[in-house]
Amino acid sequence: MxxxxxxxxxxxxxxxxxxxxxxxxxxxxxxxxxxxxxxxxxxxxxxxxxxxxxxxxxxxxxxxxxxxxxxxxxxxxxxxxxxxxxxxxxxxxxxxxxxxxxxxxxxxxxxxxxxxxxxxxxxxxxxxxxxxxxxxxxxxxxxxxxxxxxxxxxxxxxxxxxxxxxxxxGFADGISQPEIDWAQQQSTDLHQRDSFSNSLAVGEVVxxxxxxxxxxxxxxxxxxxxxxxxxxxxxxxxxxxxxxxxxxxxxLVIRQLEQDVPGFWQFIDKETDSIAEKREQLAASMVGRKRDGSPLVQPAVEPISGIVSTNQNNHFTYESDPDGYKCPLGAHIRRANPRTGDFPPGVNGFISRLIKILGFGLNRPDDDLIASTRFHRILRRGRSYGPLLAPEDAVKKDAPAAERGLQFICVVGNISRQFEFVQNAWSMSSKFAGVQQESDPLLGHREPLLDGNSTAYFNRPEPAGVMHKTCHLPQFIRVRGGxxxxxxxxxxxxxxxxxxxxxxxxxx
Ligand code: HEM
Structure with missing residues (x-):
């Protein structure tokens, strides 16, 4: 210190x-x-x-x-x-x-x-x-x-x-932000940051x-x-x-992202046969949080070392849910901040770190698929635009069309390592965390890959081995400026x- x-x-x-x-x-x-x-x-x-x-x-x-x-x-x-x-x-x-x-x-x-x-x-x-x-x-x-x-x-x-x-x-926003270490007290020593930390060195944003x-x-x-x-x-x-x-x-990165609110809710409504409870579940699994902001992974009651946040809804990692049974691997917030540390879960202490660095030991096949999060955080400062349309009204056939969306703003010290990496390697990637034929369920443009493979799926695995597949996702968000x-x-x-x-x- x-x-x-x-x-x-x-x-x-x-x-x-x-x-x-x-x-x-x-x-x-x-x-x-x-x-x-x-x-x-x-x-x-x-x-x-x-x-x-x-x-x-x-x-x-x-x-x-x-x-x-x-x-x-x-x-x-x-x-x-x-x-x-x-x-x-x-x-x-x-x-x-x-x-x-x-x-x-x-x-x-x-x-x-x-x-x-x-x-x-x-x-x-x-x-x-x-x-x-x-x-x-x-x-x-x-x-x-x-x-x-x-x-x-x-x-x-x-x-x-x-x-x-x-x-x-209609989802609560602005819940998760990195905590900037303005006092510059936190060590950036590699060996002290094995697991996810929400606290970030000043130089990441200034x-x-x-x-x-x-x-x-x-x-x-x-x-x-x-x-x-x-x-x-x-x-x-x-x-x-x-x-x-x-x-x-x-x-400062700014992108005007137009959201098709009726299109989003009507698609989900159709996929869930207009059953309100299922509609909420599918929508929440795409975001990674319920509409009230509560995360799909149960927040921890006891303090998690490294997470500095007064908001209980931000008090979690995905360590207890490696397969995405609770929060799908491809959900928007899991892609945008996978909450990973420098080493996979369970690797702490000199010996296990050494074993990992040398490439030995029993590893999960997806251990190394996601980069350490602390190098890819962004400070979000966006604001919405367009008239409010509640999901309950958006599902109706005659839902009023209007231009709605987000003036997405984020502040970073390095545009390519932070904003562009999150956007490209995590949000748009059809291979994020080993998923197949998916991109971010909110942000994806759904264009097929060069090899012809679709990116218009959204997968929700279940412990019994069942995979709930949502197919033909339309594009819900269009870039309008930036x-x-x-x-x-x-x-x-x-x-x-x-x-x-x-x-x-x-x-x-
Ligand atoms: C219209 C477009 C977007 C919508 C509707 C949207 C929606 C949301 C919502 C509902 C949350 C959860 C609230 C929270 O955790 O604070 C969230 C979190 C987040 N979003 Fe987005 N988002 C959009 C665009 C983007 C873009 C373009 C990026 C970055 C490339 C991004 C990065 C993030 C990050 C980093 C988080 C916090 C994740 C976490 O720390 O757990 N979002 N977004």
Missing amino acids: KDSKPFEFNDLQGLLRFSHGRLTDTCFMLLNIVNTTLAKQWLNAAPISSASTIEPPPDTALQIAFSVQGLRTLGLKESVIADFSDEFILGMTGDESRSRRLGDIISNSPEHWNWGGDAAHVPHILLLLYARKDGMEIWRKTVEGEHFFQAFQVQTLLPTLDIGVIEPF LGYPNEYREYTTRPLIDPQQDRVATKLLNAIDEPALKDLGRNGSY GYFFMPGLSALRYIVALPIDEDDNSL
Whole structure:
């Protein structure tokens, strides 16, 4: 254990520490900079919320993130940009193989997106406004202030609507999150993390600090001798002679995911012969939780070492259910967070670890199929959109159609190792944990594999050897937009604003 030292929350954007849950009204804007000088003036005065705690808690919040095009427009040099991660520089739609890996093909493909799909016109800025109920109109006017519309063009206003603590299919959401070790007390020593832990090194979500590999994620470090403006930046902890543009910043992934709520419930209703109890069971097995948020695996009564959560519904691992009899292996939350440790269950202590490392001992065939979870966590910060439609109404033939879904947002230190890995290797994979011909029952696009094999199944095994197969799953969720952004620390934001610009009035 290291000495606890206070984290510099005053330099961190609030969204990293708080989900702003009390601030139910949101306005998410995608902006293009049309006048750089005015944009910088606005940015200079913008009341961006830090992660410091304030008493009483504020009634509003404002967060900001930039695409690589936005940073370029504000004057960040290519030589500095080159030290951001490749996936951030290339963007979510930057190359076909990335789109394929993310499942952004056929009807999910970027050419069908409402925004972000055209790599040449990626929005410069994502502005996230939060307010208490009915407070958004005034907050938006305050935030915009003067000259906002001369500085920026609003490319898209993303729809959002508060429907409570559930997502549009009707399941409780926002229950499971990693617990960030802000005090940096937890060891990232490999030998102390055999089993699943919910506590995560700061460097997994914030740049400039050690991550779960005890390393500093690559980010732009600037020599203050070469760049006078860089004195505004904080020093790099690992290289104190250099200034750290990444420190207290994170990557922010956003995807607009449209949910076919009537389609979801009507399919499940048909599969279960309209028997309400069975309908709930099948839907819950697809999610991995019942609608009220309780997990299908019984939460443990006694403390589980490594799980830090006040929510009893988050107090479980899948160790007691290796075959997926209670929570199917392919369920959404089991794929998104398999709650595995560095070693399979039962491997603890020097000798058994050594036996495992050397490849001896009695192993289950699927022991090594799932990577250790701690390297692939994401901090979710999404919000719903579209009118509420209760499952009981969604099953009716005349259920009102409307655009509904999730503005999925997650914050990570490494886009490819965290968000892209979860999306590709776990959610979309038809081989996750040894399952066959399945992908995520919620997120899957159901396209057959290159060898012609279907991915449109969902399997629920039973102890007696019976496998309940649900076939011909339709696509319930379509991608409607998305992008990769950088959410800077507040010193880094001041640096970006102070950068000299070559010429004014950028083209759209
Ligand atoms: C419209 C799309 C989506 C819906 C309806 C949805 C729904 C849900 C629900 C109901 C939960 C359970 C609540 C909780 O544990 O907090 C959940 C958890 C989760 N989802 Fe999603 N989700 C969606 C998209 C995604 C995407 C795109 C990802 C990542 C690639 C993702 C990753 C996760 C993770 C990591 C958890 C927590 C799992 C755990 O820690 O046990 N979800 N989601």
